[in-house]
Amino acid sequence: MKLSEIRKILDARVVVGEDKLDLEIKTAFSADLMSDVLAFARAGCLLITGLSNPQAVRTAYALDIAAICVCRGKTLSAKFIEIARELKIPILVTDYIMFETSGRLFREGMTGCIREVAIEEKSRAQ
Template identity: 50%
Template sequence: MKLSEVKEILNAEVVAGEEFLDREVKSAFGSDLMSDVLAFVKDQALLLTGLVNGQVIRTAEMMDIKAIVFVRGKKPTEDIAELAKEYQMVVMTTDYTLYPSCGKLYCAGLVPNEERVD
């Protein structure tokens, strides 16, 4: 799914990486726990989280995650957005909570390859 579609489906506002909305994501992972992101995320995933701090961006960078959606209307501060821009990430924010955000994307066809942990 293209990030521009993600933006539309979640009625999201782009706060960084507007120029990369053509990018494709193949799966998604929703979590507020960054250690679980480090444990379970696979390739080219979109991260949905309600946690807003610099470690979210750094965690995403470690996992080669190129797109993050902050849910529940959370807006990253300027320095967090700057860090994301440095890593050429797309960062969006949506007013939907985590469960409906994931549900809407899933229904629209963004289905992960692996739905269970090993």
């Protein structure tokens, strides 16, 4: 799914990364807790979060997450946007809640970057 399609499905605004609308993203991870993202999210996924502080961007950077979609129509601070620009991470903002955001993308064929934690842990152990 291209970033431009994600924008359309979520009626989202592109705050950072207008030049990256062709970026292809296949999987997503939804969470407000950054430790969960750090534990389970995979490189190349879309991070769907309601957390609007700069730690969300730095967390995405740590894991090579492709883009962030901030849900619940949160207002982003100048610092958030500045760090996202600096680290070149596209940022979308949607007014939908996380449930609606995840549901819409799932319906259009996006999958979780992990399905179940147990499976994830097994594959990591191998």
